[in-house]
Amino acid sequence: MPKFIRVDMKSKKVTTEECPENYAGLAGRGLTSTFVANEVKASCHPLGHYNKLIFAPGYLTGTSAANSGRLSCGAKSPLTGGIKESNTGGTFGQKMSKMDIKAIVFEEIPAEDKYYVVKITMDGVSFDEAPAETIGMGNYAAIKVLQAKYGPKVGVAIIGPAGEMRLTAANISFADPQSNIRSAGRGGLGAVMGSKKIKAVVIDDTGAGKVAIADVEAFKSASKRFTTALTTHPVTGQGLPKYGTNVLVNILNEAGGLPTKNFRTGRNDWANDIGGETMAERIEARGGKTTHGCHAGCIIRCSQHYNDKEGKYLTSGFEYETVWALGANACIDDLDAIAYADREFDEVGVDSIDVAVAVGVAMEAGIIPWGDAKASLDLIMEIRKGTPLGRILGSGAAAVGQMYGLSRVPVVKKQAIPAYDPRAVKGVGLTYATTPMGADHTAGYAVATNILKVGGFVDPLGKEGQVELSRNLQIATAAVDSTGMCLFIAFAILDIADGFNALVDMINARYGLSLTADDVVELGKNILRAERDFNKRAGLTNAHDRLPEFFEEECAPHNVTWDFTDEEVDSVLNF
C-alpha cells in the first residue's frame, strides 16, 4: 500500500500510515490541493505552525511513461495568502514513487533554532542537523555537499539563502539528474520550508523496486501511443527540443504580446538578441547542450546547458519567462547577463519570474536605470547578502511596488504576471486573473490557442471565446498537474486525440481503473473547487481576481486594452 508520511518538525515524530481514504484516488496537484484545503487552517499565518508543506508525485511519476517526472509541492502561500501548488522536475518525485510514497507532509515548527536535513530512505525518516557550511551557501554547492555526505544519487530538495530568510519569493530547489537545479518556483514555498527549519530533504531510493503497474501490457501499449503523440507534434517534437521555451521570444514579439519596459508595449526591436534562436547558436558555439531533460524519461528535452564565454557551465532550465522578464521587460539586451542572473536566482533560491519582474519594478522606481545589466546583477546579488534592499527584491514584485510607492506593479494576488501581455493575449489574461494560484501562465496556458494555434485558434486580441478557453484549459491543467506529466505534453494531447486517450489509458493501466475523459474533466473541476474553497476561507474573493488597473492603458502595436467586465472575468470559473 502506498505510504503517507507525516513529519512533525517540532516533536520529530514521524507517522507513516496507509494513504487516508479521502486522498486515495488523488495524486500530484489533486492530492496537494485537496490536502491543503482539508488540513491547513485557511486563516493561518503561512510561516506559522499551522501551515503544512506537502510533496506528492503524480499518478504516473516514476513510471516508464515519457515525461512522467513531476513532483507537486503544496502549502498556503506566503506570497499570495492563498493555496499554492508548484511543481518541478528533478529526481525527487520519481524516487518517491519508486519507494511507494504517496506523499510526505511537513508539519509544525521546531522550537530550537537550527536547520535540519530530513533524510528519507526505505528504512524510514531521520533528522540530521544541516551541515554548517550549507547555511547561507548557494544551492549548487550545497547540493554537492549533501550528495557528498548522503550519496551522489540521492534526490535533494533544498532551500537557498532566500528560503532561510523566509522571503516571499523563495522557491524550493531540486537536484536534476546532473545535479543541476530545477525549481518548485512560485508562491514562496521555500519560505514555508525555511519556517519549518528544513534546509533540505534528501531521498535515497536504494532498495526500492519499480513502480507497480496493474496491467503491464496495456501500459506499454498506451505508453507507446503517448510517445508517438509527443514526437509527432511540432511543438513537443521539434520547437521545444530545438530551442527550448525561449523560442517564444520572437514569436511573442511578432504577435505584439512581449511585455516590454514594465508592460508599456508588446514589441521591441532587440527581441532577436535574446531569443531562442540566438541562444541556441550561442550554446552550440560554446560547447553547451541545446537540449536536455530535467528528469529521466523526458523526450521533449526543452532544457539546455548554457555555458559562459569560457565554455564553462553557467545555467540550465534557462526559460523564456526569465529571459523575457529581464530581457524585454527590464530592457536588458544582453543574454549573457541574463544567464548570470538566472544562475543567481537558482543559487539563492528564488522564483526567477517574480524576482526578474521585480527588477523591472525596481527600474520603474528609479532604483537602477532601465536596461542596465550590471546594475541589475548587482541588485540581484543583494538578496544573498540579506540586505534590506535584497530582502525587498527577494520578496517579489509586489513588495518592491509597495516599498517604493508604485501603482504600476504587474501582479495578481501579489504574484508577478509572466511573459505574455494580457491585453494582447487575452485568454491568458483571464487565467492570470482567475486562477487560484495568483498570476500564473501555466495554470491555463491560453497562449497555446491564442498564439501557437494549438487546440484550435482563438483570436488573441478579441474577447470572443476567451472565457471558455481559459476555463477549459484551467480544468485540463489541474488534471494534467495531477498526472506527474510535464505540462508541455498538453501541446500534443490538445491536438492529437489519441495522445490524450493514451494518457488516460496509462493511468487506468497503472491502477487497474477505467477512467473516462469525463472523469478527467471532473477531477480538474474538483481540484479547482477545492482550491477556490480554500482561498475563499483564506480571504481571497472575486475582488482579488482582477488585473492591475494600468492594463486599461493601450498596449502597442495593437493598441489593445484589458476590456473584460468583472462579470465576464467572474464567469471563467463558474462551476
Added chain:
Amino acid sequence: MPKFIRVDMKSKKVTTEECPENYAGLAGRGLTSTFVANEVKASCHPLGHYNKLIFAPGYLTGTSAANSGRLSCGAKSPLTGGIKESNTGGTFGQKMSKMDIKAIVFEEIPAEDKYYVVKITMDGVSFDEAPAETIGMGNYAAIKVLQAKYGPKVGVAIIGPAGEMRLTAANISFADPQSNIRSAGRGGLGAVMGSKKIKAVVIDDTGAGKVAIADVEAFKSASKRFTTALTTHPVTGQGLPKYGTNVLVNILNEAGGLPTKNFRTGRNDWANDIGGETMAERIEARGGKTTHGCHAGCIIRCSQHYNDKEGKYLTSGFEYETVWALGANACIDDLDAIAYADREFDEVGVDSIDVAVAVGVAMEAGIIPWGDAKASLDLIMEIRKGTPLGRILGSGAAAVGQMYGLSRVPVVKKQAIPAYDPRAVKGVGLTYATTPMGADHTAGYAVATNILKVGGFVDPLGKEGQVELSRNLQIATAAVDSTGMCLFIAFAILDIADGFNALVDMINARYGLSLTADDVVELGKNILRAERDFNKRAGLTNAHDRLPEFFEEECAPHNVTWDFTDEEVDSVLNF
C-alpha cells in the same frame, strides 16, 4: 449652502457645488466613509488615479462647542486595502466649517512630476508649485516655510518625506494653533496625498464668518451642559488634563494589559519610568507645558509641550500609544529617547503607532537589539533618508514582518495593533479584529469599560459581555467621529446622560433638526454598514477579522489567551 469642492489634480479643474443630496445629512466620518463607499472604485489601487482623498469637518466642528475641532480624512487605505477614516485636531477643520465648506475632495493624479500646494481661500482654490525647499524637509520646518509664504494663521495639511515616498505608514500632518503637529495618523493617507502630488493644502479663512447656528439660544444652553459634563467627569476633567493619555502606562501595567517585548507579556517593571506621572514631573522641571489643547476650544487639553534637557521644545501630542510601543513593547526605558522618536515621526510624517510597533518587530527580527534606544533612533532616521531599510520601517509593522520572514507580527488587516493586549483587555481585542479600519483602539475603545470602569464595567479577562460592548462602542464611535468632537468626550457622555443629550441638542440646535438618541445609533450603524460594504467589495472578508495566531499563547501575569471563536468574533458587527 455648504460647499462641496472637488479638485481634479490632473486637469486642475475645480468644481464647487452645493452638497449633493446623498451627502446632505452627513459630516465627519459619516460623510467621508459614505463618500468613499459611493465614489471610490473598491478594487482600485490605493495609489492609482481612481482613489480619492476627502477632508470633511464634523457636524459641530468650528462651533463654540467645547472640543469641537476634529477633521475627518478618508480614502481607500494603501495599508489595509480597505476603507479608511482618520481624524485629527489642528486648525484646518474649524477653518473649513467657518468657510462653509462641507468637504474637499482630491481626485486623479497629475501627469507632471512636481508637487503642488493647493490653496483654499474664500475666493476659491488655486495651485502653486510647492516651494523647492519643502521637498524632503521635515514637517515642522516645512510648515514654517508655508506659513511664511501664505500667512502665519493659515491652516496647513502637509505630507512629510514619508508621504512623498508614498509609504504605507505615511500620515497627513496638520498644524495646530501653535503650528505644532497633529496627525491623521493611521492607514497611510499621506501616501494617497503623495500619490496625488499634493505636498500641502493651505487654507486661509480670511473673510469667513462664524459657523451658522439655527437656534443660537438652544445651542448656547446645550453647549453649557455639555461643558459641565466634560469638566465634571474624572477622566476628562482631571486625569487627561493632568497627565495626558500617558496616564495609561501605569494603569495598563497594573491591569496586566501593557504589551511588552512584542506582546510577550502584559506587565513589566520599568513602566513607571515612562509613565504619565514621570512625564508630567519632567515636563514641569524643564519648563514645558503639561496641558495644552490641539485645537481652539479644547477644554480637556490632553496634549503637552515636552522639552528636551536644555528646556527647548521637543514634541507635543506625545501619546500613550507611542510611549507604549517604544517604551514597553520595544523595551526602551528612556522617555527622552522616546520623545526624540516621537518628534521624528511627526517630522518625517508617519503613523507613530505603526512605525513604533514596527521598531519592536525589527527587534524581533534581530535588526537591532531589544531596548536599544540609540539603535532605535538611528533606525527611525533611516525613513527620512529613504534607504531600503527606512522604506521597510516606514511601511509599517506588517512590512517589516514580511521582509524579515516573521509570523509574530501584531497587525490586523496589516495595521499595527495598539497599546492594549487583546488577551487581557478582551473587549478592545474584538474591536481590533472587527473594525473596518484595521487594528484600531479608537474605533471602539472597550478599554474604557474593561479597565477604566467608564460606561459600567465588563471584566477585561472574561468573554462575557465583550461582544455587546465592542459592538455598541463601535456604533457610538462612528457617530461621535461624525460630530467633529474629540473622541475623548465619550468618557463623559458614557457616564453622564445629560452630556450625551446635550451633544444631540447641540447638533439639533445647529441645523434646526430634532434628532433623537435612536437616530444617533442608526447613524453609527449606517456608517459601519457603508464601511463594511466597501471593504467587502475591496476583498476584505471575515477572514481578515482575525487576530494574529500568536495570541493563542498565554499572556502573563493573568495567563490569558485569545479565546473567542470565529463565530463570536463575527457576531460583533451583526447588524
